[in-house]
Amino acid sequence: MSRDLKLSPSMAVRLCGSDGAGGYNAGGSLRSIINGQFKLYIYSGPVPATASLVPTGTLMCTVANAGAAINMAANAPNGILTKLAAETWTGTVTNPGPDTLDASYYRFCLPADITAGIADAGLGVQPRIQGTIGQGDFDLIVGTPRILNGSIFTIAYFNLNITPS
Secondary structure, three states: OOOOOEEOHHHHHHHHOOOOOOOOOOOOOHHHHHOOOOEEEEEEOOOOOOOOOOOOOEEEEEEEEOOEOOOEOOOOHHHOEEEOOOOOEEEEOOOOOOOEEEEEEEEEEOHHHOOOOOOOOOOOOOOEEEEEEEOOOOOEEOOOOEEEOOOEEEEOOOEEOOOOO
């Protein structure tokens, strides 16, 4: 099954080569944009229509590799980037509201970009990927999207398969 992930326009442009202004990691591979720089942010609430919009809902968890940015494996068989097997991607759930919330989507982006939309002053245009979370036909499949406050959220496997349109 193939799903379309939502990319910010800047990510799509950078994957094609350059943003014309020598911007953030212009022309780099997806792996070079992500590695050592991105973290994965888990949200509850309505999923924004595009990755360029300001996040909605509640930021529930920041997933990282022992607190540091995460990395993808060097090889991408069939064009699929995979989580670096040696890394442990986890985050502690810190819901500011009820004890449990349902995770509905994630943002894969730079730490400074977690509350940003495309037009945020000071950040400029940043690369980001957004996907849905749930059981079955979702981008990030979990055993249950209901996550308890204070629990550890672990991602054992993570693949990115972005097919050009």
